[in-house]
Amino acid sequence: MINRTVLVGRLTKDPEIRYTQSGAAVVSFTLAVNRQFTNSQGEREADFIGCTIWRKAAENFANFTNKGSLVGIDGRIQTSSYDNQQGQRVYRTDVIVENFALLESRAESENRNNSNEFSGQKPASNYNNQNSNNYNNQRNSNNQNSYGNNNYSNNNMGDPYANKPGGKTVSDDDLPF
Numbered sequence: 821m822i823n824r825t826v827l828v829g830r831l832t833k834d835p836e837i838r839y840t841q842s843g844a845a846v847v848s849f850t851l852a853v854n855r856q857f858t859n860s861q862g863e864r865e866a867d868f869i870g871c872t873i874w875r876k877a878a879e880n881f882a883n884f885t886n887k888g889s890l891v892g893i894d895g896r897i898q899t900s901s902y903d904n905q906q907g908q909r910v911y912r913t914d915v916i917v918e919n920f921a922l923l924e925s926r927a928e929s930e931n932r933n934n935s936n937e938f939s940g941q942k943p944a945s946n947y948n949n950q951n952s953n954n955y956n957n958q959r960n961s962n963n964q965n966s967y968g969n970n971n972y973s974n975n976n977m978g979d980p981y982a983n984k985p986g987g988k989t990v991s992d993d994d995l996p997f
Contacts, residue, residue, distance in 0.1 A: 829853035
């Protein structure tokens with residue numbers, strides 16, 4: 821049997837992390853996923869799909885996403901039921917997320933959040949901005965090599981090994997293919 825779901829969409833609100841009595845982290849969220857076609861008025865409709873993510877992945881998800889974040893998720897569909905206060909059986913279908921991917925850069929996310937600030941929506945937290953600055957500073961310092969320049973960073977559009985001292989020359993006869 822196969823039960824796999826892959827979705828790409830945007831979060832409808834900031835994720836809120838909760839913990840079970842045993843200490844397991846859990847985040848429930850709704851993902852807005854655009855349909856592939858437009859309606860008769862030429863507008864694209866969306867489906868709002870309930871999702872749940874557990875444990876360490878839930879903590880990471882809550883720390884690195886916010887309302888409007890574009891995410892990809894991979895998981896499985898799970899159905900459950902319960903009796904409501906009126907005694908009626910209620911059925912629920914959710915996606916249990918096993919893996920997720922952030923599909924926009926931090927800069928795009930911050931730009932979107934900054935534009936939301938003017939429309940009365942919550943801006944990005946200082947915690948995320950500080951972590952972003954620390955990450956960028958650490959990344960920039962790691963790109964500085966022992967020769968005191970930045971010739972070997974990933975931003976070099978040419979051959980990254982062209983100016984590296986002590987390089988080896990490999991002939992075509994040495995290659996196994």
